[in-house]
Amino acid sequence: MKNPIYPCLWFDGQAKDAADFYCSIFKNSKISIDTPLVVNFELNGKKIMGLNGGPKFKINQSISFFVTCQTKEETNDIWGRLFEGGKALMAIDTYPWSERYGWLQDKFGLSWQISLAEKDDLKEQITPSMLFTGKQFGRADEAIKLYTSIFKNSSVTTQLHYDEKEHGPGKVLYSEFKLNNHDFIVMDGPGDHDFSFNEGLSFVVDCETQEEIDHYWDELTADGGREDQCGWLKDKFGVSWQIVPTILGKLMSDPTKSHKVMQAFMKMKKFDIEKLVNA
Numbered sequence: 001m002k003n004p005i006y007p008c009l010w011f012d013g014q015a016k017d018a019a020d021f022y023c024s025i026f027k028n029s030k031i032s033i034d035t036p037l038v039v040n041f042e043l044n045g046k047k048i049m050g051l052n053g054g055p056k057f058k059i060n061q062s063i064s065f066f067v068t069c070q071t072k073e074e075t076n077d078i079w080g081r082l083f084e085g086g087k088a089l090m091a092i093d094t095y096p097w098s099e100r101y102g103w104l105q106d107k108f109g110l111s112w113q114i115s116l117a118e119k120d121d122l123k124e125q126i127t128p129s130m131l132f133t134g135k136q137f138g139r140a141d142e143a144i145k146l147y148t149s150i151f152k153n154s155s156v157t158t159q160l161h162y163d164e165k166e167h168g169p170g171k172v173l174y175s176e177f178k179l180n181n182h183d184f185i186v187m188d189g190p191g192d193h194d195f196s197f198n199e200g201l202s203f204v205v206d207c208e209t210q211e212e213i214d215h216y217w218d219e220l221t222a223d224g225g226r227e228d229q230c231g232w233l234k235d236k237f238g239v240s241w242q243i244v245p246t247i248l249g250k251l252m253s254d255p256t257k258s259h260k261v262m263q264a265f266m267k268m269k270k271f272d273i274e275k276l277v278n279a
Helices: 015-023 071-083 139-148 212-219 247-252 259-265 273-277
Strands: 005-011 030-034 038-043 047-053 061-070 086-097 098-105 111-116 127-131 155-161 172-179 182-188 201-207 232-234 240-245
Touching: 015 030, 015 038, 047 212, 071 086, 071 098, 071 111, 071 139, 098 182, 127 139, 127 172, 127 259, 139 155, 139 172, 139 182, 139 212, 139 273, 172 247, 201 212, 212 232, 247 259, 259 273
Parallel strands: 005 047, 061 111, 127 182, 201 240
Antiparallel strands: 005 201, 030 038, 038 047, 061 127, 086 098, 098 111, 155 172, 172 182, 232 240
16 A cells, blocks of 8 residues: 555663564454564554654554454453553443443553444444544544545545534534545543543554655645654644654665665655765
8 A cells, every 4th residue: 555654652771572462352353563663563463563762752642543343242351451560541331322332541641542343334343543632622524624635535524523512613523534545543532631632542544655754744844734753743632643754664674774874864854865865
């Protein structure tokens, strides 16, 4: 798939332990890259990057993984195994929106929403879910419109709003959408919360050309976004993205070039493919 989008989890030396833990729980899971800095793995076929970035950032509840399960037994099993060393944010129980649902934070700080799938949608999947809280509350719909305008093959598949009498017009209770055929969920979170979007969980976009890098970088940093180092940026909602050339992995695996390539991109904000190749 062109321009794949996948989550990156920030750890302080725990990326391999976390990857092993998650791969032991979910089907069709494996570790594909294992280095001191980066551990890439797949859970039920979904690519995730684990980054040993140090103590600077910590994963919080602003972005969780929403897991739909095919049976009640599977829902209970995944909840129980992820709960080991973690804490419940919403106890697993019956709720108006699901026969079996719970929200937890695992021992590595990552949040999970575990839910029994509806009978007409028995797909088992893991979907990133963004919660717009605090100053960002009420901006979920704006974010959906921005993201689906930037990425190709995008669509909104489900959108439910809060009662206007309760929270005012336009607040998103729950929405599912696709960016380049990758599934995402967003919700507006009313009330007081002690967390907001940060670098603890970012989204990586792999790009084949400089034109693609320029497009995503310029669109996502526009109107109040922020450029950071080494291909990182924040959009105007505070969500972190990494816009990365696909050739970077090949360049970094070449022992004759890797040091010069690293020196080159450490000086960059937006990646410049030509400068990396010629380093």
